[in-house]
Amino acid sequence: xxxxxxxxxxxxxxxxxxxxxxxxxxxxxxxxxxxxxxxxxxxxxxxxxxxxxxxxxxxxxxxxxxxxxxxxxxxxxxxxxxxxxxxxxxxxxxxxxxxxxxxxxxxxxxxxxxxxxxxxxxxxxxxxxxxxxxxxxxxxxxxxxxxxxxxxxxxxxxxxxxxxxxxxxxxxxxxxxxxxxxxxxxxxxxxxxxxxxxxx
Amino acid sequence: xxxxxxxxxxxxxxxxxxxxxxxxxxxxxxxxxxxxxxxxxxxxxxxxxxxxxxxxxxxxxxxxxxxxxxxxxxxxxxxxxxxxxxxxxxxxxxxxxxxxxxxxxxxxxxxxxxxxxxxxxxxxxxxxxxxxxxxxxxxxxxxxxxxxxxxxxxxxxxxxxxxxxxxxxxxxxxxxxxxxxxxxxxxxxxxxxxxxxxxxxxxxxxxxxxxxxxxxxxxxxxxxxxxxxxxxxxxxxxxxxxxxxxxxxxxxxxxxxxxxxxxxxxxxxxxxxxxxxxxxxxxxxxxxxxxxxxxxxxxxxxxxxxxxxxxxxxxxxxxxxxxxxxxxxxxxxxxxxxxxxxxxxxxxxxxxxxxxxxxxxxxxxxxxxxxxxxxxxxxxxxxxxxxxxxxxxxxxxxxxxxxxxxxxxxxxxxxxxxxxxxxxxxxxxxxxxxxxxxxxxxxxxxxxxxxxxxxxxxxxxxxxxxxxxxx
Ligand code: SF4
Numbered sequence: 001x002x003x004x005x006x007x008x009x010x011x012x013x014x015x016x017x018x019x020x021x022x023x024x025x026x027x028x029x030x031x032x033x034x035x036x037x038x039x040x041x042x043x044x045x046x047x048x049x050x051x052x053x054x055x056x057x058x059x060x061x062x063x064x065x066x067x068x069x070x071x072x073x074x075x076x077x078x079x080x081x082x083x084x085x086x087x088x089x090x091x092x093x094x095x096x097x098x099x100x101x102x103x104x105x106x107x108x109x110x111x112x113x114x115x116x117x118x119x120x121x122x123x124x125x126x127x128x129x130x131x132x133x134x135x136x137x138x139x140x141x142x143x144x145x146x147x148x149x150x151x152x153x154x155x156x157x158x159x160x161x162x163x164x165x166x167x168x169x170x171x172x173x174x175x176x177x178x179x180x181x182x183x184x185x186x187x188x189x190x191x192x193x194x195x196x197x198x199x200x
Numbered sequence: 201x202x203x204x205x206x207x208x209x210x211x212x213x214x215x216x217x218x219x220x221x222x223x224x225x226x227x228x229x230x231x232x233x234x235x236x237x238x239x240x241x242x243x244x245x246x247x248x249x250x251x252x253x254x255x256x257x258x259x260x261x262x263x264x265x266x267x268x269x270x271x272x273x274x275x276x277x278x279x280x281x282x283x284x285x286x287x288x289x290x291x292x293x294x295x296x297x298x299x300x301x302x303x304x305x306x307x308x309x310x311x312x313x314x315x316x317x318x319x320x321x322x323x324x325x326x327x328x329x330x331x332x333x334x335x336x337x338x339x340x341x342x343x344x345x346x347x348x349x350x351x352x353x354x355x356x357x358x359x360x361x362x363x364x365x366x367x368x369x370x371x372x373x374x375x376x377x378x379x380x381x382x383x384x385x386x387x388x389x390x391x392x393x394x395x396x397x398x399x400x401x402x403x404x405x406x407x408x409x410x411x412x413x414x415x416x417x418x419x420x421x422x423x424x425x426x427x428x429x430x431x432x433x434x435x436x437x438x439x440x441x442x443x444x445x446x447x448x449x450x451x452x453x454x455x456x457x458x459x460x461x462x463x464x465x466x467x468x469x470x471x472x473x474x475x476x477x478x479x480x481x482x483x484x485x486x487x488x489x490x491x492x493x494x495x496x497x498x499x500x501x502x503x504x505x506x507x508x509x510x511x512x513x514x515x516x517x518x519x520x521x522x523x524x525x526x527x528x529x530x531x532x533x534x535x536x537x538x539x540x541x542x543x544x545x546x547x548x549x550x551x552x553x554x555x556x557x558x559x560x561x562x563x564x565x566x567x568x569x570x571x572x573x574x575x576x577x578x579x580x581x582x583x584x585x586x587x588x589x590x591x592x593x594x595x596x597x598x599x600x601x602x603x604x605x606x607x608x609x610x611x612x613x614x615x616x617x618x619x620x621x622x623x624x625x626x627x628x629x630x631x632x633x634x635x636x637x638x639x640x641x642x643x644x645x646x647x648x649x650x651x652x653x654x655x656x657x658x659x660x661x662x663x664x665x666x667x668x669x670x671x
Pocket of ligand 1: 308546629
């Protein structure tokens with residue numbers, strides 16, 4: 001069975017350790033809404049001091065306009081736990097991020113926003129960056145078969161945690177699926193109160 | 201079967217299984233603040249859900265508040281709205297809140313322990329990455345995102361998978377002027393900012409046993425900076441003594457039972473860790489970051505490294521970019537480097553021992569001309585104590601600004617920013633590009649190092665010469 005999770009243009013962001021302060025700087029965190037963060041993504045890199053777009057920054061290059069797959073390096077999303085970071089990335093239009101590694105909290109936050117994060121070896125990430133050097137890339141991501149398909153029958157496999165794959169394929173109901181265990185939660189609360197009354 | 205401390209805490213919180221490798225864990229304490237909670241509350245409302253355990257939820261205002269004066273208005277319109285949203289959400293859901301009028305208000309990771317909310321064996325979460333701080337008490341504490349905040353509000357649980365375990369064993373005695381901040385910077389320098397990804401790190405060894413609770417908090421606070429999911433230290437009598445008598449500590453009739461339980465919280469002697477790192481405490485010297493992430497760190501008397509000295513190509517590129525951003529040359533000594541701003545504060549280093557260490561460098565001296573220096577205590581409790589002990593007077597007499605509690609210049613969400621191109625000696629935890637203000641150049645150091653830099657107007661190797669001698 002083939003199930004295309006995403007397809008589209010790839011934007012190569014050739015950096016390690018991209019932290020969430022870079023993905024969305026603090027001045028955008030005073031919002032009380034979940035929306036409106038697309039413009040803020042990579043703000044300090046994306047705009048010059050006068051507010052105009054920085055033509056040197058890869059996301060702004062005309063050939064990457066409309067990209068939906070972000071390719072990057074190691075430890076992407078490190079730093080602050082702000083979920084505004086995946087909100088901004090998703091609202092901009094990326095729903096897949098491919099990297100050598102991700103920071104844990106960022107990874108969870110992204111999955112909770114139905115984004116697919118693909119982790120590959122450094123060698124494979126290098127291969128993908130090499131492909132991007134040949135010109136703008138259009139890839140398809142098949143989540144069921146766990147493959148990145150480059151066209152012309154070329155593909156690269158990836159690993160993904162079975163539970164996360166299941167959640168992404170079935171559509172998320174993050175809180176709802178835990179609420180199925182409400183009776184167990186109530187039992188746990190009771191026994192906790194009995195054995196550790198000081199916890200409340 | 202032998203278990204690590206992490207595995208013990210994890211196992212005792214399993215409510216049930218969600219999936220093959222995902223467990224639902226019960227959360228003992230949920231700390232919230234104004235920045236990462238508003239969307240969670242609106243999500244709850246939208247889905248007609250309520251807060252399951254307001255009695256296990258505690259809120260403070262910290263990230264966004266002005267530290268100049270205690271007013272919701274003082275840090276701008278959008279900040280005020282966010283602070284008001286928190287107050288309204290807490291009132292509506294009966295969640296206790298330390299707001300700006302409360303004498304104990306402060307940074308969430310300072311007040312949790314101070315109020316006795318943080319206890320061994322608990323699972324503690326907060327929509328903030330430095331929740332790792334609370335691991336100093338032998339609690340499994342980690343940062344979460346806003347969707348997870350909403351999940352915890354609704355269910356008091358969180359889906360989790362078992363993390364790998366890392367033991368960082370630090371033995372030996374720290375030299376004079378070497379602090380827990382230097383220890384954790386040295387550990388991050390060794391392991392790298394991603395070295396802990398996927399792991400929960402337990403710190404152990406004689407250097408840890410000798411550390412005060414405040415030192416242990418500094419250490420665990422920055423375990424997230426090496427990517428670890430959490431930092432952990434097994435509780436001992438230092439932990440119990442710290443907790444005893446705090447507002448939310450177990451009351452007299454439960455105290456002995458609580459301590460008996462806490463004493464079972466350690467990694468079994470034959471527990472197997474996925475990775476072990478050993479560090480000699482005596483070899484650690486005062487540290488300073490030279491780059492734009494915390495692994496770009498060195499001893500203060502070393503020279504700024506040349507990018508070519510890194511064999512790994514990506515580290516080389518990162519060093520090159522960092523030096524350009526920081527306005528530094530390879531081979532340069534930071535002890536020759538002028539500082540413009542000194543910030544003593546943040547959840548890493550704003551507790552009373554931090555302020556004492558800083559004040560000891562300052563007493564009877566003046567902040568160098570042209571340096572802007574501020575001290576932002578971590579909480580109302582710390583502030584009062586520092587004033588009572590005369591530390592505040594030492595700082596203000598020297599020319600430091602003495603502020604109200606909050607996150608302040610750690611991330612500059614309020615009006616405390618470092619200007620573009622300015623160099624800041626900061627006791628906070630992140631030297632990321634733009635963290636303290638666009639174009640700001642942050643050097644992470646200990647409180648004593650920051651205070652010494654304020655007096656000298658440049659970075660100083662405080663371990664090299666007797667205190668008080670002029671450079
Ligand atoms: S002091 Fe800094 S790191 Fe700590 S909680 Fe506040 S903003 Fe975050």
